[in-house]
Amino acid sequence: MPRNAPGNMPGNTTDIVPDRKVLEQAADWMVLLQSGEATARDRSRIEHWRSQSPHHEAAWQRAGQIMGLLGAVPGELAGETLGRLDRKGRRRIALKLALLMATGPLAWAGWQGRDGIRAQLADVQTGTGEQLTHTLADGGTVLLNIGSAVNVVYTDEIRALELLRGEILVTTASDHGTATRPFVVRTAYGEIRALGTCFDVALTGRGCRVAVYEGAVSVSNVAGEAAGLRIEAGWRGQADGNPVVWSREPMASGNDRPAWTRGMLLAQDMPLETLLGELARYRPGVIRCDPALAQLRVSGAFPVLDSDRSLNLLAQTLPVRIVRMTRYWIRVVPAAQT
Template sequence: MSRRLDTPSTTPQLDNDAVLHEALQWLVTLWSGEASRDERQACELWRRTSPAHEAAWQRVQSLDNRLGAVPASLAAPTLRGARQRARRRAVLRSIMFAGGTGALAWAARDQVPWRSWTADYRTTTGEQRRLVLADGTRLVMNTATALDVRFTASERRVLLRSGEIYVATAHEAPATYRPFIVETAQGSVQALGTRFTVRQGDDLSYVAVYEGAVSVRPAHSLMAQRIEVGERTTFVTDRTNTPSPVDTNATSWTRGVLVVEQMRLDAFVSELGRYRPGLLRADPSVAALRVSGVFPLGDTDRALTSLERALPVSIRYATRYWVSIRPR
C-alpha cells in the first residue's frame, strides 16, 4: 500500500520513502557538527534539485524541532560515533530512540519509513548481503534494502520494506509444506519452487523469474497471475502488467557487478546511482549515448572512471555527493 503524507495542496506529495530517507541523511550529516563546506553545499544543491526534495527537507525540520530537547551531551556523541562507523542506520535508530515518544509519534503520524530503519535485516547504500533463512531459503539483499521475516506454522512470509532481493526458495516436504510469499507495498508474490527477484519501487513492484514460476496477487485484486520462468513484470495495487522477457544481466548485482549491453546512459546513471550516496546526473545532451561493459558496484568511482574512458564524456565532482556526467 502506497504512503501519502498529509500536506497542503500547494506542497508536492511526499509519497517517495527514498526522498524522505535522503532528507534525513542530510539532516544527520549537518547535525553531526562535522559536516564539511562541500557537504553543506551539496545539501543545498540537493534541496534545489526538485520541489519534492525541498518539501521533504521542510518536513524533517519538524523532527529537528522535536529533538531540540535532547541534551547535546547525548545527541552529539551519538551522531559523531555513528558517523565514524559510517552507519546511517545506526544514526537514525539512535535519533529515534533518543528522541523518545515525540520522535516516534512524528514518524507514525507522517508515515516516515521508520519500519525500514528497524527492519529485521537491512543493507546500506551500495551494500549486498547474503542470508540463509530458517527453512534453508537463500536470499541476497541488494543496495538499500530492508525486510522482515515472518515464519509461522502455516506460511513463510518475507515483508520487503524497500530495495530488492534475490530469492532461491527451499523445498519443504509435502506433509509440512508452507507457501513462501514475498509481500511488497503493492501486493504479494508466491513462489512456486523457484528462483526469482522482487524489487520495491516508488509506486510499483518488479518481479522476474529465473527458475520455476511465481504467482503475483496485487493487494486490491482477487485475481492472481502466474509468471513463468524467463518472464518479468511489474504490478501495482490493482493490476499486474503484461509480462516481458527477463534481462539475462539483471542479476549481475548478486555478483557485485553491473553488466549492461547497449544501455542508454541516462538509464545506466539511474541504475548506478542506486549504489552510491548523493546525486548522480547525466546531462541531457549525452543521455542517449549507449553503454556496454562490466562495472564494479563496490567502487562506483572506478565505474565512473571506466565510463569516462569509454565514452566522450567528462565526470564532474561538485562534491563526493554531487556528480555530473557532461560532454567532454
C-alpha cells in the same frame, strides 16, 4: 481510551527533550506493550514509569507518535512483526525505535512517514552501496540489493518475507516441518507465492516487479484475491495502477540471474543520464550529468560496487570527463569542456 494508549497522553511535553537513556526505556515499554504479551503488572509498571517525570511522558509520546504511524498496517503484519519476537529480538527493535525517537519529527518526515519508519525497523536491511545475503531458518536465502529492507516472518502456518523497500533475490528451500508451509513475499502491491523457485522481487517507483528464474510463482492483489496469474521461469510480472493490475511478459535474458546479483550493471543503448542515475544508487553523494550528454548512448558492463572504476571506464570510452568536486559531488561533463 486507556491512559496508556498513544492517543490519550496528558500534558504538553513538546518542548521537552528526553535523554537517550529515557528514550530507550520508553521504547522498551512501547515494544512490550505492542507485542501483545504485556501483563496487567507490566501495564501498571508502564503507568508508574510515565508518571515519574515529564521527561518520561515526553519520551512516551514520541514513541506513541511513531507507533501510531506504524499502526496503519494490517493487524496481522503488525502482530507478526513484534509478537513473534523473543525478548532479545524485541530489545533490538526497541533500540532502533529509540534511535528514531532521538532524531525528532522532522527526521521522521524525511523517512517518508509510516513506510519509511517501518523500513528503518526491518529485520534485515542494506544501505547505500551495500548488498547482503541472509540465510533463512529453512536453509533458503534472500539476497538484498542496495537500500533494501525486509521483515522475516516464520510461523507454524507460513514462511513469509515482507519487502518494505528495494529489491531481493529469493532462493527457496524445502520445508522440513511436519506440514509444508507456503512461502510468500508480501508487498504493498500484493503477494507472491513461491512454487519451488528462485525469483526476484523489486519495488519500483511505479509498482512491483517480479522476475522468475527457476520454478514458478503465483500472484495475488493487495486484497489477497488471486490475480489468476502464474509466472513461469523466464517470465516477469509487473503490478501497477490503482486498483493494482498484474501483467506478464517473457524476459529478453531468459533465465539469467539479474546482473546486480553479480555486482554488475548491464547497459544496452542506455542514455548516459540513466546510467549515471543507476550508479548513483550505489554510492553516497551526488553524480550530475551535463545536459549536453544526457542522451549519449552507452553499452557495456559496469561494476556497480566499484562506481569509481565505472566512472573511469566511461571517461576512457566516451567523449566525457569526470570532475570530482569532492568524494560526494561528481560531475560528468563533455571532454572538451574546461
